[in-house]
Amino acid sequence: xxxxxxxxxxxxxxxxxxxxxxxxxxxxxxxxxxxxxxxxxxxxxxxxxxxxxxxxxxxxxxxxxxxxxxxxxxxxxxxxxxxxxxxxxxxxxxxxxxxxxxxxxxxxxxxxxxxxxxxxxxxxxxxxxxxxxxxxxxxxxxxxxxxxxxxxxxxxxxxxxxxxxxxxxxxxxxxxxxxxxxxxx
Amino acid sequence: xxxxxxxxxxxxxxxxxxxxxxxxxxxxxxxxxxxxxxxxxxxxxxxxxxxxxxxxxxxxxxxxxxxxxxxxxxxxxxxxxxxxxxxxxxxxxxxxxxxxxxxxxxxxxxxxxxxxxxxxxxxxxxxxxxxxxxxxxxxxxxxxxxxxxxxxxxxxxxxx
Numbered sequence: 001x002x003x004x005x006x007x008x009x010x011x012x013x014x015x016x017x018x019x020x021x022x023x024x025x026x027x028x029x030x031x032x033x034x035x036x037x038x039x040x041x042x043x044x045x046x047x048x049x050x051x052x053x054x055x056x057x058x059x060x061x062x063x064x065x066x067x068x069x070x071x072x073x074x075x076x077x078x079x080x081x082x083x084x085x086x087x088x089x090x091x092x093x094x095x096x097x098x099x100x101x102x103x104x105x106x107x108x109x110x111x112x113x114x115x116x117x118x119x120x121x122x123x124x125x126x127x128x129x130x131x132x133x134x135x136x137x138x139x140x141x142x143x144x145x146x147x148x149x150x151x152x153x154x155x156x157x158x159x160x161x162x163x164x165x166x167x168x169x170x171x172x173x174x175x176x177x178x179x180x181x182x183x184x185x
Numbered sequence: 186x187x188x189x190x191x192x193x194x195x196x197x198x199x200x201x202x203x204x205x206x207x208x209x210x211x212x213x214x215x216x217x218x219x220x221x222x223x224x225x226x227x228x229x230x231x232x233x234x235x236x237x238x239x240x241x242x243x244x245x246x247x248x249x250x251x252x253x254x255x256x257x258x259x260x261x262x263x264x265x266x267x268x269x270x271x272x273x274x275x276x277x278x279x280x281x282x283x284x285x286x287x288x289x290x291x292x293x294x295x296x297x298x299x300x301x302x303x304x305x306x307x308x309x310x311x312x313x314x315x316x317x318x319x320x321x322x323x324x325x326x327x328x329x330x331x332x333x334x335x336x337x338x339x340x341x342x343x344x345x
Binding site for chain 2 (some may be wrong): 002003004005006007008010011019021022024025028029031032033034057058064083084086087088089093094095096116117118119120121123124128130131132134136137138139140141147
């Protein structure tokens with residue numbers, strides 16, 4: 001079968017960042033990809049207010065925002081009663097690059113994590129990854145979100161409960177990874 | 186749910202519509218070029234945007250110095266401004282802003298008090314970012330950039 005170009009024009013994206021310059025950068029990249037259905041909001045609360053009406057295919061969110069930060073937003077979305085919202089692909093952008101923070105973002109339920117500063121190439125690569133490789137979701141007592149093992153980002157905090165689960169008996173990531181390895185995806 | 190009951194779910198995929206015919210996909214090379222051009226088109230605006238963030242950063246430092254009562258909020262604001270500058274500089278071609286912002290966020294991380302010496306170190310970072318924008322130093326700044334980063338790193342090391 002002949003490979004056809006990814007048709008970004010089909011997608012809608014919500015960008016959540018409290019810095020309008022950062023939103024301008026991200027939205028400019030997305031518009032250049034031909035994504036026309038875009039919504040910008042300034043924090044997690046505003047995103048929750050708008051998300052049902054806008055129903056984005058992808059959410060791109062900053063971490064450090066007031067009054068509601070990115071990880072709180074992600075957890076709220078993963079607990080949504082609306083199926084499309086609950087399973088929404090989410091990319092988190094952050095100036096934080098240390099392993100602990102990246103794992104915290106992952107454990108909140110993000111699909112992918114991108115360290116700022118963001119380039120067109122790095123954002124495009126993350127979009128392609130989530131478009132081409134949809135990840136199954138895992139539901140445990142303490143976690144609901146994309147399967148964290150897919151990116152080999154280290155053991156999730158509740159790995160013990162997952163070890164004993166039939167569906168998650170296989171691989172286990174190394175205990176410690178450098179930020180680069182964590183982010184390598 | 187018991188510990189043994191981890192459940193794997195295959196959710197609906199709203200992104201499949203972006204892959205024509207559902208088959209293998211490729212990236213149109215023009216797409217990346219267009220996206221990179223879009224970023225380049227914004228680079229001319231960045232110095233004025235960064236100046237606003239630097240002004241906010243300096244104002245937060247001055248607030249913290251003037252009024253110990255607002256120190257916790259001022260420290261949070263200094264950290265936030267530094268994180269914004271770190272996160273944006275390189276995206277617009279000003280990698281040295283990202284490097285200095287990185288040093289400052291690390292210096293401010295989990296800081297609850299700020300000594301007179303700490304203020305001097307913070308101000309040195311702010312002044313360095315101001316110099317980068319005023320002199321329009323793009324990229325990593327080559328030799329001057331290395332000197333700035335090394336000098337600031339040394340200041341922080343002396344503090345430790």
